[in-house]
Amino acid sequence: MAEVITTxxxxxxxxxxxLRAAIEAARRSEGKLEVSVVTKVHAMRSHxxxxxxxxxxxxxPDEGDSFDLHAYDTIxxxxxxxxxxxxxxxxxxxxxxxxxxxxxxxPWARRPDGRINQRRFGGHSFPxxxxxxxxxxxxxxxxxxxxxxxxxxxxxxxxxxxxSLLIEDGExxxxxxIELRTGDFYLFKAKAGVLATGGAGRLYSFTxxxxxxxxxxxAMAYRAGLPLKDQEFFQFHPTGLVPSGILISEAVRGxxxxxxxxxxxxxxxxxxxxxxxxxxxxxxxxxxMTEILEGRGFEGPGGLDYVxxxxxxxxxxxxxxxxxxxxxxxxxxxxxxxVEEPMPxxxxxxxxxxxxxxxIYGATPARGLWAAGEVACISLHGANRLGxxxxxxxxxxxxxxxxQAAEYAMKNHIRDVSPEKVANEEKRIFDRILKGATGENxxxxxxxxxxxxxxxxxxxxxxKGLKEAIKKLKELRERFGEGHVADxxxxxxxxxxxxxxxxxxxxxxxxxxxxALNRTETRGAHTRLDYPKRDDKNWxxxxxxxxGPDGEPQFSYLPVVITKWPPTERKY
Numbered sequence: 001m002a003e004v005i006t007t008x009x010x011x012x013x014x015x016x017x018x019l020r021a022a023i024e025a026a027r028r029s030e031g032k033l034e035v036s037v038v039t040k041v042h043a044m045r046s047h048x049x050x051x052x053x054x055x056x057x058x059x060x061p062d063e064g065d066s067f068d069l070h071a072y073d074t075i076x077x078x079x080x081x082x083x084x085x086x087x088x089x090x091x092x093x094x095x096x097x098x099x100x101x102x103x104x105x106x107p108w109a110r111r112p113d114g115r116i117n118q119r120r121f122g123g124h125s126f127p128x129x130x131x132x133x134x135x136x137x138x139x140x141x142x143x144x145x146x147x148x149x150x151x152x153x154x155x156x157x158x159x160x161x162x163x164s165l166l167i168e169d170g171e172x173x174x175x176x177x178i179e180l181r182t183g184d185f186y187l188f189k190a191k192a193g194v195l196a197t198g199g200a201g202r203l204y205s206f207t208x209x210x211x212x213x214x215x216x217x218x219a220m221a222y223r224a225g226l227p228l229k230d231q232e233f234f235q236f237h238p239t240g241l242v243p244s245g246i247l248i249s250e251a252v253r254g255x256x257x258x259x260x261x262x263x264x265x266x267x268x269x270x271x272x273x274x275x276x277x278x279x280x281x282x283x284x285x286x287x288x289m290t291e292i293l294e295g296r297g298f299e300g301p302g303g304l305d306y307v308x309x310x311x312x313x314x315x316x317x318x319x320x321x322x323x324x325x326x327x328x329x330x331x332x333x334x335x336x337x338x339v340e341e342p343m344p345x346x347x348x349x350x351x352x353x354x355x356x357x358x359x360i361y362g363a364t365p366a367r368g369l370w371a372a373g374e375v376a377c378i379s380l381h382g383a384n385r386l387g388x389x390x391x392x393x394x395x396x397x398x399x400x401x402x403x404q405a406a407e408y409a410m411k412n413h414i415r416d417v418s419p420e421k422v423a424n425e426e427k428r429i430f431d432r433i434l435k436g437a438t439g440e441n442x443x444x445x446x447x448x449x450x451x452x453x454x455x456x457x458x459x460x461x462x463x464k465g466l467k468e469a470i471k472k473l474k475e476l477r478e479r480f481g482e483g484h485v486a487d488x489x490x491x492x493x494x495x496x497x498x499x500x501x502x503x504x505x506x507x508x509x510x511x512x513x514x515x516a517l518n519r520t521e522t523r524g525a526h527t528r529l530d531y532p533k534r535d536d537k538n539w540x541x542x543x544x545x546x547x548g549p550d551g552e553p554q555f556s557y558l559p560v561v562i563t564k565w566p567p568t569e570r571k572y
Contacts, residue, residue, distance in 0.1 A: 012162050012197055012217065013198060016144065016398060018043075018046070020372075021398040021401050024401075025403070028407065032153075035153055037156045039159070039160065040160065040161045044145055048391070052249035055140070056128045056130075058095060058128060070091040073386060077280045080382065080565075080567035081230070082381060083380070084564060088563065097399060101140060101143055106140060106143045109132055119255060123386040124386060127254075129388040134251050135325050163429060165193075167366045174190045176422060181491065182491060183490025185429070189417055190414070192412070194371070196398065202450070205447070206454055207348060216504045219504035221356040222545075223507070226364055229355065229545070230382075230515075231511050231512045233353035233381075234354075239253075239345040250281075253278055255322050257314070261291045271287040280386060280572065281384065282525045289347060291307055306345055311343075330343050353381045356371045358370065363401075370401035372394065374394075382524060384524030433500070439481025440479045440481075442485075446498075446502050446505070448476055449473065452473060463528075463530050473513060483502070514553050519543065
């Protein structure tokens, strides 16, 4: 029998977006609402601590930058699939969030005159990346978490694994969750909710994501009847450290780092002669893979062939000032000191442009439920996200969704939740999965899923490979059954958690592969070798994906919102 917790606003996830939403909901309600943050890790273990390079915002119009330039760079970077009304709202709110963090104690790097410093990032026409050395995410999370602790009406439920969203009659009613410490099952009844569970990067074997980024929120929303959007667009960051996949921040290239092939050439001159290494991520990743496939890369372990990222010319003093964590990471995980030799890198799974369908303000189709951060698809990033636009997306949409959730909760009351729905979820987890133990070894299935996605749904795709991926993912779903859990205990059962995560990943991986097969064009991060051109006539539209009664994805489409900037050729 589920234990019941009643709250006003429930935030699912504790990264940048979740913490910012919680703070805003607490502020907006002036202490009148209880705000519950439910997170499967301790808040400071959220993946947001890992971002390094910076947070975008137009701070200095006196130096030639403008909101329109930030918006245009974002829309062009997105290969014209971004909704332009959402982008215009986003860029105008971005500076407010940067200054708000500053007021809360964020240690932004400073110019000599004391103003916030900014560095260059790929696809941006001006230096817009506010940074704190190369540990920006850690400092931002510390700032937000410390700020959240000042509000008595914010309560954290650390290490509670959310298993389902409860949506009835088109309205959000609450969530179910397992407390990992005890194994007890909980029902959180809430007036409003914000989904902020992050991305899905662990679908891939070579990835920058923390082990907790397992598509839980996307799968929960999809199963609850909410559509996913633009799932075919998965970003591969150009500089994943070989062989670990740990991110080597774009800040290295922002500070002047070079990419080199095995002939010692700065090969980006062939692909983006104007921007070179600071072209958008999809352009650089495709260039790297072309160099590798045409024999100009270096042979790497386990098939992870690579190119080199060289920052020796920056000098030890600048590296230690601006990129100390990158240096430490390269020494520790690749045995390379970048002061003395280049780092081995290749494209690595890094960001999902797709996610739960939400409108310009982050509202999902379910009344009372909003989505923020990487789990959401507001259509800010279109077919390719620019670096540093994700962390500010989390802050802007954390603020917007937290505010709206609080306003909604202050006007509404707790609704009844179907006892049958809660009971069925409890039986699914504890009777069918924990006790039932059907299916094969989940860890083997997970490896095969990741290998399949990395082989066939990577930077370059084609019909043959995608059909093989879809066939394999179907087979893995059958072999998974309802999940084989060898550990039958309830307290801190990480085996059960891994099986629940794999259940979500198999669901979302299949949607990603089906959506990639469905879109017969090349656009941004989605490169079809058999359809090498962008096709605005047929494909200037968003893919909307609903879960059919048989579990198969059902496709429909939404137009792209164009306000000022019609699509043109994309050159860098």
